Amino acid sequence: MEDRIKNVMAAVFGVSPGEISDDSSPHEIAAWDSIKHLNLVLALEEEFDIRFEEAEIPSLVNFKIIAATIKAYAE
């Protein structure tokens, strides 16, 4: 699952999957702006066939939180 998330993030932000780490956040990835954030949300929803709740979308600000959120949906 984590590799799939990294692949999605890499594709959205135009970096290699190897550059995505637990600490990856808008502070580390220059391309992670508000538009890319929405693209990321849509891409993750499509990849994992889930629909994030409106309230949790702003909190998806680093890889660790994104992974935990998707795992919580999967459980």
Place this chain on the structure above:
Amino acid sequence: MVVRLEETYPYLLRDEFRGAKFYQLSFGNITTEDLVSQAMSYLTHWEPDFIIVQSGLADCKPEAFTEAQKAIINRLPGRFLGQMKKYVYHPSLIKRRQIFRVSEQSFRKTLKKFKIVFSKSRIFWLEICAAPSYENERPGILRRVADYNKIIEDVYGDSMVKLQEKVLQVDGLNADNVHWRANGHRLAADMLIDRIGPKYDMHGIRGRANG
């Protein structure tokens, strides 16, 4: 009854564990998802030893209107607003409409997410507490509180701090039926100290001024 800052359980814990670093995040009337979102964005890289969460009442509280509907009502011109406001929290309307801000499924997911993000921390989640007489104001609240507490117990097991019965025994809830009196805070602090202090080798971190 006014509760002084020094009487609240976070303050009492700071007093008990003077060598520990504390970070307190408090918001009134927000859902657990909103609270957890704030906590995660600030604290994911800190990985504290212990996290104490008191949240859930806003999630399960029955309402007569949705938040969006309430926002519209609040924008009504003065003369209509006055008339409408008495219906917003009218018990019979709440009883009939039973609208909730957060579904049980969503609440469960939020709890799981928080547990995954802070997997290296020991999380204590306080049982949601409400006085029996709150049922008169918010019909349906007691059943919802019981259901949501069951979810907390399912997800957090014995890390849920069961307070409800004990708080009621010491008359620890305020006249508003939800906020704690000083003795409710003292009870919560003592229960947390009992669980954190001896079990997790807090030697050197504990220490009150009076010994």
